Amino acid sequence: MAGSHAGSPKSWLAVVVILAGFTLGGVALCLGPNWPLVWAGVGVIAVGGVIALLVDIFSDVIVDAPRVIGAEKVERKS
Incomplete structure (x- = not known):
């Protein structure tokens, strides 16, 4: 994915599994709390x-070169 x-x-996949666990725990806290x-x-x-850790998630980020955006000339009316 350059x-x-x-x-x-x-x-x-790892992020979705972690998010599902966080959601399950959050809902369980609101339901009582239901400690199990x-x-x-x-x-x-x-x-x-x-x-x-197994999929080495931290080496997955691709760092691009900084983007240079040219400034447009703005004409101001006085």
Whole structure:
């Protein structure tokens, strides 16, 4: 994915798993709190972290050269 900061699908899989665990834990806290579901969410987040380490998510970012945008000449009326 040259020219993009989007990341690869395998990295997005790790992000989606972590987000699902966070959502599960957040909903469980609002439902009582329901502590077994909170800890299940923590477990899902941990699994997502392991996936992130396995797919080497931190080396997935592609850094582009800085973009230079030319300034347009603006005519001001006095």
